[in-house]
Amino acid sequence: MANVELIKQFYHAFKNKDKETYLGLCDENITWQLSEGMPNGxxxxxxxxxxxxxxxxxxxxxxxxxxxxxxxxxxxDHVMVNGMYSGISNTGKSFEVAFSHVYHIQDDKIIQFRQFTDTQKIQESLK
Structure with missing residues (x-):
């Protein structure tokens, strides 16, 4: 499977809560690295x-x-994804912020994820 198609399938499966598919696309020892300041980052x-x-x-x-x-x-062996986070926190405040995700793929499995985003906007929605 082409790497871009693998990552598109990952987003689609995660959005649709297709746990079997998105887990199957990830290596057992995947590393998930989040921007400093991300909730539970x-x-x-x-x-x-x-x-x-x-x-x-x-x-x-x-x-x-x-x-x-x-x-x-x-x-x-990497795929970069640019997009938008949007949501509503438990405080009722909404946010919209750009992100970049970088995935490292090896043997048709995601072995690493790195996130880049403005976490301040997300943190402000939590207050």
Whole structure:
């Protein structure tokens, strides 16, 4: 599978809560690195740490949280995705902020994710 198609499939599966598909696209020892200041941010290693620890904790801050990919750039064994986060925090404040995600792919599996975004806008929605 082409790397860009793999990442598009990942976003689609995650949005549609197709856990079997999105987990199957990730390496067991995936590294998930978040921008400093992201709610529950840091570095998570392994599928369980990412999908059972990070995401439930981070998403618990929001009534809605969407990552909307807009542009995919193929960079050989990496794919960069530019898009927008939008959502509503539990305080009722909405936000919209640009992101860049960089995925490292090896043997048709995502082995690393790196996030770049303005976390201040997201943090302000939590207050």
């Amino acid at each position: 840091g570095v998570y290693v392994g599928k369980d740490a990412v999908f059972k620890e990070y995401f439930p904790k981070m998403l618990s801050n929001f009534k809605e949280f969407h990552a909307i990919p807009e542009q995919f750039t193929d960079m050989k």
